[in-house]
Amino acid sequence: MADSRSRAPAAWRLAQGCWSAFWDYETPKVIVVRNRRLGIVYRAVQLLILLYFVWCAGWAGSCLRLSEPAPPCRYVFIVQKSYQDSETGPESSVITKVKGITESEHKVWDVEEYVKPPEGGSVFSIITRIEVTPFQTLGTCPESIRVPNATCYSDADCMAGELDMLGNGLRTGRCIPYYHGVAKTCEVSGWCPVEDGAAVSHFLGKMAPNFTILIKNSVHYPKFQFSKGNIAHREDDYLRRCTFDQGSDPYCPIFRLGFIVEQAGENFTELAHRGGVIGIVINWDCDLDLPASQCNPKYSFRRLDPKHIPASSGYNFRFAKYYRVNSTTTRTLIKAYGIRIDVIVHGQAGKFSLIPTIINLATALTSIGVGSFLCDWILLTFMNKNKVYSHKKFDKVCAPRRPSSSWPVTLALVLGQAPPPASHCSQDLAPGPGQQGPQRAAPSKSVCPPQPHTTSALSEQVDPPDQHGGQGLPTSESLQQDSTPTDPKGLAQL
Numbered sequence: 001m002a003d004s005r006s007r008a009p010a011a012w013r014l015a016q017g018c019w020s021a022f023w024d025y026e027t028p029k030v031i032v033v034r035n036r037r038l039g040i041v042y043r044a045v046q047l048l049i050l051l052y053f054v055w056c057a058g059w060a061g062s063c064l065r066l067s068e069p070a071p072p073c074r075y076v077f078i079v080q081k082s083y084q085d086s087e088t089g090p091e092s093s094v095i096t097k098v099k100g101i102t103e104s105e106h107k108v109w110d111v112e113e114y115v116k117p118p119e120g121g122s123v124f125s126i127i128t129r130i131e132v133t134p135f136q137t138l139g140t141c142p143e144s145i146r147v148p149n150a151t152c153y154s155d156a157d158c159m160a161g162e163l164d165m166l167g168n169g170l171r172t173g174r175c176i177p178y179y180h181g182v183a184k185t186c187e188v189s190g191w192c193p194v195e196d197g198a199a200v201s202h203f204l205g206k207m208a209p210n211f212t213i214l215i216k217n218s219v220h221y222p223k224f225q226f227s228k229g230n231i232a233h234r235e236d237d238y239l240r241r242c243t244f245d246q247g248s249d250p251y252c253p254i255f256r257l258g259f260i261v262e263q264a265g266e267n268f269t270e271l272a273h274r275g276g277v278i279g280i281v282i283n284w285d286c287d288l289d290l291p292a293s294q295c296n297p298k299y300s301f302r303r304l305d306p307k308h309i310p311a312s313s314g315y316n317f318r319f320a321k322y323y324r325v326n327s328t329t330t331r332t333l334i335k336a337y338g339i340r341i342d343v344i345v346h347g348q349a350g351k352f353s354l355i356p357t358i359i360n361l362a363t364a365l366t367s368i369g370v371g372s373f374l375c376d377w378i379l380l381t382f383m384n385k386n387k388v389y390s391h392k393k394f395d396k397v398c399a400p401r402r403p404s405s406s407w408p409v410t411l412a413l414v415l416g417q418a419p420p421p422a423s424h425c426s427q428d429l430a431p432g433p434g435q436q437g438p439q440r441a442a443p444s445k446s447v448c449p450p451q452p453h454t455t456s457a458l459s460e461q462v463d464p465p466d467q468h469g470g471q472g473l474p475t476s477e478s479l480q481q482d483s484t485p486t487d488p489k490g491l492a493q494l
């Protein structure tokens with residue numbers, strides 16, 4: 001039989017071994033190792049894990065409030081509130097209103113002229129500088145010298161009927177002098193004169209820093225059925241005499257344009273000349289376990305367009321005003337530079353819930369086991385006499401095959417308890433002269449279960465070898481000796 005097994009293919013033997021190991025049962029074995037250095041490592045790892053989950057998670061945390069410094073660390077159970085059920089992305093509504101009057105060189109401008117669009121949504125523009133091309137009518141005129149391939153020396157350089165997508169009209173095929181200078185450009189048919197031929201610049205930013213912007217914002221968290229707005233419940237004339245201050249008037253959402261630009265870290269004159277995009281971020285972080293009065297909006301301001309990239313910085317747009325002069329349709333083309341305001345609403349609400357609390361608590365407790373894994377690796381890899389520790393930590397127990405009548409003894413041995421008293425042993429004797437049956441063939445023999453050592457097999461104390469001299473093994477080493485005929489499977493080692 002042994003010869004046939006030795007000739008079996010290696011793959012078959014491997015499969016048999018895997019199948020047999022699949023049905024093995026593993027149970028932890030507690031070994032107390034009296035080693036101060038290893039104990040310090042173990043408790044230090046546990047302390048770090050507890051600090052991570054209970055106190056501080058790291059120094060790389062960031063803060064959604066862009067105008068305030070980031071906190072030194074982000075907390076798992078304290079700030080992140082892992083015990084709460086949360087909802088992000090609230091339903092939000094934004095209404096804006098701008099007030100103020102300014103003047104240019106020859107004109108006074110009111111809100112209806114410098115705010116686009118006038119509806120008062122979450123995105124709007126405040127015009128701070130304009131380039132005006134007045135009295136444009138339909139006709140023919142020189143093309144702008146800024147248009148590629150617009151310059152010419154003769155009519156042969158201009159193709160009649162050509163429509164340049166970057167130009168201002170349909171080319172007639174003539175080469176004519178430009179508005180000023182000695183250069184020539186191709187003649188076009190369209191709104192004349194073209195934009196840069198007679199544009200006049202006006203600066204509206206003289207009084208623009210004193211413009212006020214009212215932002216009405218309300219949010220709703222449908223999961224928790226919670227709603228709130230950013231305006232306090234006060235008398236009607238409260239908004240007429242207040243401006244925003246985070247300390248004294250957090251529920252007066254009236255901001256000066258100069259204050260917004262200053263909080264974004266920009267120079268107002270430069271921004272008004274070239275234009276730009278400013279974001280007003282309203283953050284609603286609400287802990288619904290607290291009273292509703294503790295749920296307050298946090299405002300932050302920053303520039304959204306990249307000012308250091310000339311190709312993409314700045315903000316401008318064009319629009320026209322049409323009218324009739326002597327039955328001729330005339331328009332005034334305006335290229336406007338301004339400050340575009342984007343109101344962005346973020347938020348997160350949380351409320352205590354049992355399920356996330358259990359999940360995060362279980363995660364924290366499970367992570368503490370990393371300390372045991374690390375110390376086991378150190379114990380079995382780097383410690384002196386690591387083979388001794390390995391011999392103590394890993395045991396293989398095979399239950400002996402016994403008759404069904406001896407199952408109390410086997411169960412007691414497996415559980416590490418004392419077996420039944422010796423009086424339970426049975427003795428089979430030869431039958432007397434008058435007895436009949438199969439017992440007559442049984443030999444006269446006494447069968448008793450082995451008496452195991454009283455030492456528990458599930459918990460041992462192992463002292464470091466260097467503390468006791470010699471081999472450093474406990475007196476129970478005698479339990480690891482070879483099995484006797486009465487203990488064929490080595491079960492008494494338990």
